[in-house]
Amino acid sequence: MKKFEEKIWLDGEYNYRAAYGFVPNIHAYLHDDDEKRDCMIVLPGGGYCMVVPPEAEIPAMEFYNRGMNVFILSYTTDITFSVPLKKQPLNDAARAVRFVRKRAAEYNIDGKKLLICGFSAGAHVCGTLAVHFDEVADENADYKDISARPDGVILSYPVITTGEFTHIYSVWALLGKDAPKEELDYFSLEKQVKENTPPCFIWQTATDNLVPVENSYLMAKALKEKGVMYAHYVFPEGFHGLSVPNDDFFAGKFDSFTMDQVMRAVAAVKNGESIDVSEERIAELKEQFADDKKEEAPPLPPNPVSLFADVAKWPDLAMEWMKRIV
Secondary structure (H helix, E strand, O other): OEEEEEEOOOOOOOOOOOOOOOOOEEEEEEOOOOOOOOEEEEEOOOOOOOOOHHHOHHHHHHHHOOOOEEEEEEOOOOOOOOOOOOOHHHHHHHHHHHHHHHOOOOOOOOOOOEEEEEEOHHHHHHHHHHHHHHHOOOOOOOOOOOOOOOOEEEEEOOOOOOOOOOOHHHHHHHHOOOOOHHHHHHOOHHHOOOOOOOOEEEEEEOOOOOOOOHHHHHHHHHHHHOOOOEEEEEEOOOOOOOOOOOHHHHHOOOOOHHHHHHHHHHHHHHOOOOOOOOHHHHHHHHHHOOOOOOOOOOOOOOOHHHHOOOHHHHHHHHHHHHOOOO
């Protein structure tokens, strides 16, 4: 396996005020051969506050082991709720698609499918790119003529709507607490699906405890109305954030590199160098990330892999769905 990290923005291109030195990047997991392979870019969730590790390497390795060349995108988030993200995560995702496509020969994906796979808020980023890809311009001459349209999109327990069934904390981090209706509508994806939206694979559990399952139904309905090819699976039980519920997931076997921006922001807060962060949020973050704080993981049910054996089959279903993408 060839593993490496690449920043997707050049010096001077990336200007998000609350980045604290972080630059969005991709981590690559490529097969060490010359075979041309389909490609997956994984976007973990985290409520637009962080890019969480359990939804990074676990699904990346799942699709790598199924023969794909895979990348994990660490996109812009804001755990301080100080500088609304607006279109920056969308721009990160569009640049990531263009960045990978520009290097298609180097990455051995030339002529193959390029898909994106997001979880929760990361699925919202993916869905936003799916419906707005043709509106995201790139000022860099090396990328401006490269398509940002994915060939297919996997939406795992996605945040879709900014309406009744939204995940409000994701919306606050993305747009702030007083976003105008125009912005809320732009990021309410069920209102933005077009005939040229790429094929979508959606899955969620009916008992999702953070993002209401209605989000998935809203997106599926919008895709059907616009004649977009899609698959939609709702599993009867499972908590939010199940990623790929295999042995590694429940054992916590994953790297934490996606937390880079969070830890930079927390360090700035602790050092009194944060940007526009409220005193209330500063106190919360100092408590949450106290140096001596030890958090115990919630107890797992007996035989969790067996309990969620049906949910664990979603990558099988996704691989079959990919075969239908022309």
